Amino acid sequence: MDLKLTGKTALITGASRGIGLAIARALSAEGVRVIGAARTISAELKEITPHTFAVDLSESAAAARLVEFALAETGGIDVLVNNVGAPDTRTEGFLAIDDDGWAKVFDTNLFIAVRTTRAALPGIIERRGSVINIGSTNGRLPLPVVIDYSAAKAALLSFGKSLAEEFGPAGVRVNTVSAGPVMTDAWTGDGGIADELAKQAGLSRAELLSQVPTMLGLSTGAPTTVDEIATVVTLLASRRVDNINGSEFIIDGGLLKAV
Structure with missing residues (x-):
């Protein structure tokens, strides 16, 4: 199927590894010119695209x-993928999170x-x-x-739906892809989610990771892949789905049970 993406340009944040890198690779394979942004530009991202930009987007002027x-570099942006995001696992509980902690996670x-x-939106319009x-x-x-992370991601979903409502009439589509557990560094790296949960449960990292599908009730028996x-x-x-706007696509192995 021709997704009508050849010659389009996509800007991807957090593109050096994990989910962002997989998105960069998939879009590039469809003929998209990829602009990859990350704090550190990985060798893998450089293999996908020459258009890379090392940037810390936590700085207020960095996005501009x-x-x-x-x-x-490219003259315009057709697709923006806001991929930057990460949880802070809070095994010590809500009362241990100060204002700076909340602000960091929301930022x-x-x-x-x-x-x-x-x-990016003026050019996307x-x-x-x-x-x-x-x-x-x-x-x-x-x-x-992950109380603060959960609140921030709920806000991100609301943000996307509001944008879809405002800019849909101008031909701009805004959608959200919400993933369940994905075995990236956020889970499997040193000090990541698995380490924090394993410490709480008295398990090794490997033992905890092997129990994730059962522990979270994943009906597929497997975490989501990048x-x-x-x-x-x-x-x-793609331009194959022009009438999908303001939607959320959940890929979670059956984690969410609500109708």
């Missing part, structure tokens, strides 16, 4: 610099997307393009260990 670079998981979208936010099932699943997320993002980026 990134978009300026993208426009100078990483909401306000970076807000600033990047604000900078010109091209009748799309914005795709990478959310999380935690936005619908209130878990105390390639599954990239496949859905690629479809949403």
Whole structure:
């Protein structure tokens, strides 16, 4: 199937590894010119695209610099993928999170997307393009260990739906892809989610990871892969689904049980 993406340009944040890298690879394979942004540009990302920009998007002016670079490199943006995001696992509980902790998590998981979208949207409107936010099932699943992350991802979902309502008439589509547990560094790396939960449960990291599907009630028996997320993002980026707007696509192995 021709997804009508050849010659389009996509800006992806957090593109050096994990979900972002998989999205960059999938879009590039469809003929998309990829602009990859990350704090550190990985060798894997450089193999996919020459258009890379090392940037810390937690700096308030960084999103504008990134978009300026993208426009100078390629002349326009058709697709923005807001992929930057990460949880802080809070095994010590809500009362241990101060204002700075809340602010950091909301900046990483909401306000970076807000600033990047604000900078890129005028050009996306010109091209009748799309914005795709990478959310999380935690936005619908209130878990105390990620209380601030869950709240931020719920806000990101609301943000996307509001944008879809405002800019849909201008031909811009805004959708969210919300993933369940994905075995990226956020889970499996040193000090990651698995380590924190394993410490709490008195298990090794390997033991905890082997129990994730059962522990979380995944009906498929397996966590989500980065390639599954990239496949859905690629479809949403295409012009084959112009009437999908303001929607959330959940890829969670059956984690969420609500109707």
